[in-house]
Amino acid sequence: MNDFQKRAEAVLTPNYRRQPVMFVRGKGAKLWDSEGKEYLDFVAGIAAVNLGHCHPEVTRALRTQAKKLVHISNHFYIETQIELAELLVKNSSLDRVFFCNSGTEANEAALKLARRYSREKGKGGYEIISAWNSFHGRTFGSLSATGQEKFWKGFEPLVPGFKFVEFGNLEQMKSAINSNTCAVILEPVQGEGGVYPAPPGYLQGVRKLCDETGALLILDEVQTAMGRLGKLFGYEWADVQPDIITLAKALGNGFPIGAMLAKKDVAEALVPGTHASTFGGNPLASSAALATLKTILENNLAERAQKIGEYFHSQLNRLKKNHPCIKEVRGVGLMLALELKAERCERVIEGMREKGFIINLTHNNVLRFLPSLLVKRKEISKMLSALDQELAKIDPEVI
Numbered sequence: 307m308n309d310f311q312k313r314a315e316a317v318l319t320p321n322y323r324r325q326p327v328m329f330v331r332g333k334g335a336k337l338w339d340s341e342g343k344e345y346l347d348f349v350a351g352i353a354a355v356n357l358g359h360c361h362p363e364v365t366r367a368l369r370t371q372a373k374k375l376v377h378i379s380n381h382f383y384i385e386t387q388i389e390l391a392e393l394l395v396k397n398s399s400l401d402r403v404f405f406c407n408s409g410t411e412a413n414e415a416a417l418k419l420a421r422r423y424s425r426e427k428g429k430g431g432y433e434i435i436s437a438w439n440s441f442h443g444r445t446f447g448s449l450s451a452t453g454q455e456k457f458w459k460g461f462e463p464l465v466p467g468f469k470f471v472e473f474g475n476l477e478q479m480k481s482a483i484n485s486n487t488c489a490v491i492l493e494p495v496q497g498e499g500g501v502y503p504a505p506p507g508y509l510q511g512v513r514k515l516c517d518e519t520g521a522l523l524i525l526d527e528v529q530t531a532m533g534r535l536g537k538l539f540g541y542e543w544a545d546v547q548p549d550i551i552t553l554a555k556a557l558g559n560g561f562p563i564g565a566m567l568a569k570k571d572v573a574e575a576l577v578p579g580t581h582a583s584t585f586g587g588n589p590l591a592s593s594a595a596l597a598t599l600k601t602i603l604e605n606n607l608a609e610r611a612q613k614i615g616e617y618f619h620s621q622l623n624r625l626k627k628n629h630p631c632i633k634e635v636r637g638v639g640l641m642l643a644l645e646l647k648a649e650r651c652e653r654v655i656e657g658m659r660e661k662g663f664i665i666n667l668t669h670n671n672v673l674r675f676l677p678s679l680l681v682k683r684k685e686i687s688k689m690l691s692a693l694d695q696e697l698a699k700i701d702p703e704v705i
């Protein structure tokens with residue numbers, strides 16, 4: 307164990323399985339560790355740094371705002387927050403924005419709003435339907451909406467009123483939804499669950515069922531928005547209009563900020579005093595998000611992500627042809643994955659890290675790729691040739 311590992315272990319809670327590396331600097335897709343070794347980053351802070359590390363526009367906005375006003379609270383109007391909300395509303399099908407600090411908080415706000423809206427409308431339904439294998443966060447509400455029992459262990463009883471259905475199965479949704487349902491919450495592509503895109507027609511079908519029963523459709527876009535899937539928001543692929551969407555991760559390009567966007571009529575249930583956040587959308591966080599969103603929009607980065615994502619996807623399919631250990635290639639835009647037949651694949655992550663490439667493992671055997679939207683073809687090729695070598699070590703075990 308090296309020095310920083312010992313120091314960390316002595317003072318930090320043991321809830322993370324950290325890799326034995328400490329990054330001290332980043333620029334674009336590149337990272338440097340404390341020993342000066344250079345890496346190419348294909349995780350981007352878990353889909354958070356969509357513009358790459360230390361993007362000059364975001365850095366400039368942070369520096370400028372930090373000199374003016376960092377925090378003031380939502381007891382007052384905040385210029386950068388208003389401007390950010392205007393831009394989010396202009397570029398989405400939603401009308402009102404609540405700001406918070408993370409994805410779990412954005413979902414918490416959405417779940418609370420759904421229940422309150424149902425009561426306000428005199429419907430009184432309180433049940434929320436979510437999908438198995440989903441991930442919505444770690445606070446009690448969002449954890450209760452998360453359809454993976456491994457995350458519940460030791461924390462029960464969870465918040466009552468959550469039901470789970472198989473993701474992508476419209477018949478199950480039809481059987482589960484009724485007049486007591488106040489909302490359905492889904493990810494357009496299940497991220498932490500192993501990168502499973504919603505099947506074609508599924509979200510439209512769920513939208514129809516929500517309309518028939520008066521339930522709200524909440525789309526958790528914490529991982530899928532901000533151009534990641536090749537559109538600013540993932541729901542644009544399905545051509546549905548959700549009642550609520552939640553954002554975080556890439557909204558501030560790594561600076562913590564979350565948001566819940568809702569239709570005007572739905573948002574009206576949040577009257578003064580019903581929900582709040584001290585830091586939510588503070589001047590500094592809003593300035594980072596504003597610079598991030600402007601950069602994505604002005605440079606058509608969602609479209610870029612789509613194009614380069616297609617190339618990346620095709621190269622992963624090529625890799626699959628040569629490696630019997632690859633079970634499936636999945637994903638949309640620049641949220642891509644390789645599912646391996648091997649049981650545990652930490653050694654691939656380790657091997658890649660030794661070669662200078664950071665990739666992610668989810669669900670034990672799914673290699674996940676979430677590079678910056680500005681990733682270059684030659685960076686993808688370099689990473690894939692290293693991966694080719696690492697996978698060749700596993701192939702003989704599964705032939």
Ligand code: PLP
Pocket residue numbers: 352407408409410411413441442443444493497498526527528529554555
């Ligand atoms: N929702 C989704 C879809 C996520 O992927 C995540 C995090 O991975 C969250 C919510 C929770 O976000 P946070 O970690 O910012 O609370």
